[in-house]
Amino acid sequence: MTVPIETLINDMGKLFEDRSTKLQLKRTFEARRWQTNETFEEYFYDKTILSGKLCIEETELLEYIVEGIPDYGLCSQAKLQCFRDKYQLLEAFHKISLPKPATPKQSLTVRQNTSNEKSTSADFVVSASTRCYNCNSLGHVAAECRKPKREPRACYVCAQMGHRAADCSMRKTQVHYADAVEGDNEYNH
Template identity: 30%
Template sequence: MNLNTMKEQLPEFNGDGNINEWLLVVKNVRNVFKVSDDVRRPLICSRLNGNANFWLSSRPSLLSGSIDLILAQLKIIFGTKDNVLEMRRKFENRQWQFGEKFAIYYIDKPTLAQDIAMTVHELVQYLIDGIQNVQLKNKAKLQRFAVPADVLEAFQDVEKPRAPVHQKKDARKVFINRCDPGTEGCQML
């Protein structure tokens, strides 16, 4: 397999981006191209720059070790320091935003969940729970989707309603003249 072709598929990592997303791409490149560690090692080293490259260069013993060890060490050094509770809060708070394509929401929500232990069924429930429109959410619940891909298939062409427009109520009270026989004046309704 051509190393340049694989390089095109693997973005550079400088230590500032999301290490989990980058490691997922590394894993996918390995699975798609079916390459050995001897091929992945120079590929990964060539895609590290900035702080990540400096870190690896300062540890020459890692270069001769297992590629999985290098990747695990990269994750420890450059991974987020969020605790599990904070990661779960970010995941739970992610909702399908007004005007956003469902596919963007669909990609983002499971990405936030990748380090949180949950079943596929729970992920489906959370995807549905993040739909703000009550009618769409209720329709999704009725479908009883089995896997997240089913939710994407059902919602990929659904246009997200715009944000509700809140009308300002006039602070003035409304008076209606209503004259009852035998009484003078008007009543306030």
């Protein structure tokens, strides 16, 4: 064992001292999730100690440990691996740490690169070609849109119901196909 004696004594104390009801223990066990300020090993051993009080089988414990991983990508990877025992899971995740949550100041900063991309608070990159579902403009997402929220199925240009953006009279660059066919267009000389 590589655990210091003080930690082992504290863990054994947790295992044998608590006189909570089974329901309280189950709720505590199910609510226990991997935190960003701890290693996977610490989370794993704490969850295992809590499961010892409830007499949970190892296969069920594996599912609970994986469900306690808050990062969707890591949780999906753990599910895809189909670990046979808890120590395989521990070995696979012992060097992995959770990504730190973005601070509000970090979420608004623009990265210095050639593609003119910026990082948002949702931990994904918004490029100049990203289109907003609210106003149909480029360069931001609907969550960051400053325009009033558009009703579902309303026109992207004028936000009115009853027509599409392609047929909107407020649209700046409407193409008149009759003019193009007749040759009245300034580009057909």
